[in-house]
Every structure is written in C-alpha cells, then in structure tokens.
Amino acid sequence: MPTVPAYSLVNGLVRPEILDLHAYHVPASNGFIKLDAMENPYLLPVAIREEIAALVAGATINRYPDPNPTLLKQKICSVLALPQGMEVLLGNGSDELIQLLALALNKPDAVLLSVEPSFAMYKMIAAFTEMRYVGVPLAADFSLDMDTLLAAIQREQPALVFLAYPNNPTGNLFGEQDVIRIIQASPGLVVVDEAYYAFASNSFIPYLADYPNLLVMRTFSKLGMAGLRFGFLVGGRAWLEQLEKLRLPYNVGTLPQLVVGKLLEHHAVLLRQADQIKQDRARLYQQLRDIKVVQVYASEANFLLLRVADATTVFSGLKQRGVLIKNLHGAHPMLNNCLRVTVGTTEENEKFIIALRDTLI
Numbered sequence: 001m002p003t004v005p006a007y008s009l010v011n012g013l014v015r016p017e018i019l020d021l022h023a024y025h026v027p028a029s030n031g032f033i034k035l036d037a038m039e040n041p042y043l044l045p046v047a048i049r050e051e052i053a054a055l056v057a058g059a060t061i062n063r064y065p066d067p068n069p070t071l072l073k074q075k076i077c078s079v080l081a082l083p084q085g086m087e088v089l090l091g092n093g094s095d096e097l098i099q100l101l102a103l104a105l106n107k108p109d110a111v112l113l114s115v116e117p118s119f120a121m122y123k124m125i126a127a128f129t130e131m132r133y134v135g136v137p138l139a140a141d142f143s144l145d146m147d148t149l150l151a152a153i154q155r156e157q158p159a160l161v162f163l164a165y166p167n168n169p170t171g172n173l174f175g176e177q178d179v180i181r182i183i184q185a186s187p188g189l190v191v192v193d194e195a196y197y198a199f200a201s202n203s204f205i206p207y208l209a210d211y212p213n214l215l216v217m218r219t220f221s222k223l224g225m226a227g228l229r230f231g232f233l234v235g236g237r238a239w240l241e242q243l244e245k246l247r248l249p250y251n252v253g254t255l256p257q258l259v260v261g262k263l264l265e266h267h268a269v270l271l272r273q274a275d276q277i278k279q280d281r282a283r284l285y286q287q288l289r290d291i292k293v294v295q296v297y298a299s300e301a302n303f304l305l306l307r308v309a310d311a312t313t314v315f316s317g318l319k320q321r322g323v324l325i326k327n328l329h330g331a332h333p334m335l336n337n338c339l340r341v342t343v344g345t346t347e348e349n350e351k352f353i354i355a356l357r358d359t360l361i
Helices: 006-013 045-057 070-080 093-105 122-130 146-154 176-185 219-230 236-245 256-265 267-289 311-320 344-359
Strands: 085-089 111-116 130-139 159-166 189-193 216-220 231-236 303-307 336-342
Touching: 006 216, 045 111, 045 130, 045 256, 070 085, 070 231, 070 256, 070 267, 085 093, 085 146, 085 236, 085 267, 093 159, 093 236, 111 122, 111 146, 122 130, 130 146, 146 176, 159 176, 159 236, 219 267, 231 236, 256 267, 267 303, 267 344, 311 336
Parallel strands: 111 130, 111 159, 159 189, 189 216
Antiparallel strands: 085 231, 216 231, 303 336
C-alpha cells in the first residue's frame, strides 16, 4: 500500500478554517530593547524575589497542583474587592479562558461578536471552536460606533460578546455608558476583558452584581507576572460552575499558584510599578506628540499606538537600531501604518525615542 504524503494527509484531515489560519507569531527578541509585548519592564525587589525563591525551593513539584486553590481565590477576591457572591475561575492565561467561554457557548450557529481592531485571539478562538465570528468596526477615532454595534447585536443575537477594556491595540477606554448599553442590549454573555486594569482609570467589576450576563476577565501578566501565564474570570456562580466543567484538570501549575499567591501579598508593590509606568507613559506620549510626523493616540494601557507615513520602514529601522516594537500594518485596514510600543523603563523609552528620530530623519 503506497504511503500517503504527510501534507496530503494533513490537508485531508485538518479543518479548512484551521488550514487557513496563521499561527500567532512571537518574534525572537534576544539582543533587542524589547518593547513589543506589553510586559512590565521592572524586576521585583530583591527581598520579594528571595521570598519567592524560598517558596519555590520547598514546592512539591513531584505532586499534581492543587486542583481548586481556594486560598488563592480568596486572595484574589480580597485584593480586587469583589462584590459579595462573585466567584473566581482560574486559567492558564486569559487565552485559555476565552477558549473555555467559546466552547461553552458554541451551540449551532452561535455567534461570537467583538469590535475591530481588537485583541486577535477573539477571532482566532472563534475559528478554533467553530463559532461564527462577527467583527464590528470601531469609529475612525477608535471609539465605539454605537449605532452600528447595537444594530449588529440586534441582527446577530450573539451568544458571546468580548470587549477589551482598555482596548488592545488602540489603548483607549470605551465610554462607560456605551459599554452598559451593550450589556443591556446583548441577549447573551458579555465579557469585559480588563487585561490592562492596573493602568486604567475604570473597571466593570463594580457592575458584576447588577448584570447577570456580565463577566470580567483579568490577567496579572501586564502587572509583572507574564512568565507565570495566569488569568482569571470573575462573575456569578451560575456561569462559573458551568465553565468549571470545561476547565482541564490541573490547568494552573504548582509554581504559578505559589508565586501568584506570594505576589498578591505584595500587590501594592506591583501597583507602585504600574504607577511608574503610567508616569512614563505620559512622558513618552508627550515626546511622541512633539515629533511632527508621528500621530500618537492617548492610552489607558501600558502601551501607545502611533501612526507614521511608512510603518514597515520605521519598524525595520528601529530593529536595525536594536529596538523591537510591534508593526500592526496589515493587521486591519484601520491600523494601516500603525505601530505599537510598550512603555518601558525611562532609559528604554529614551533609547526608543532616539532610535525613532534617527529612523525618521
């Protein structure tokens, strides 16, 4: 019997919508000033690192993780001051939680709706789970186009709506009353994704008790725990007890559980770092505004979106000068010639500005 070539076998068996996808690309960053991934640029204080080292040294990594780390959940509830009756679901980063939500709500012809441009994983995970994806364009200034959005909700009757708050990659915080109108108009579940909560001026956690179709998703990655891959979903028990059925056993490892728990004891330290990043963001924003050929957008995240005449040329010029940022040109028509830069340390930001000016000459 002749052997079937591997690619023929793959093409015959893998779902066509998966074949059409491109894997999420993470570029190599060794040797660069790394300002492309919205990470906290600051290390933890030495004393806290020593506490973590002692904790990890005694970890029972020969055993499976705690499948339901109640104490860790209690710490999260306390730190976030969750409304009474709200519960927590833990995930291996936010991506796993987005996928759980899509799996849970994917009945035949179910729709996952979001705005565009926004976090790429909403659309990708819709494809993974075979949900029908509907993307509603933002207004020209990246605010919500409420007439178009409400019409789409009425027409599509989405089972699941994702709103990044603040939005990635645009950095803006949508109007609070606009988001409330979306929650009220939606027949299904609305998830407000607050990945950048530490840098923003508002949150929808206080509204959880008011709207039974609202959940809030967060991650500690942007706060300084990106390497731990830890996300969580907060909301009413009725939703979370169903999502728990889909969560794979031991999805959050022993070491992330221990380290996150320890860092939550030092949450104030991380928030002080976030405050520093916000100050640096304001300074970097002004420096970019002073460059006449750069259009920079206000942000409530730990990054800034900017538009230039030729994003690909500028991106390449920055790489040649040792600075890595994100080239968004081609990702969405509204992001033509856009770049996204993470707010780094003061020194990193200065080197970025120098490299940018040199590239633009």
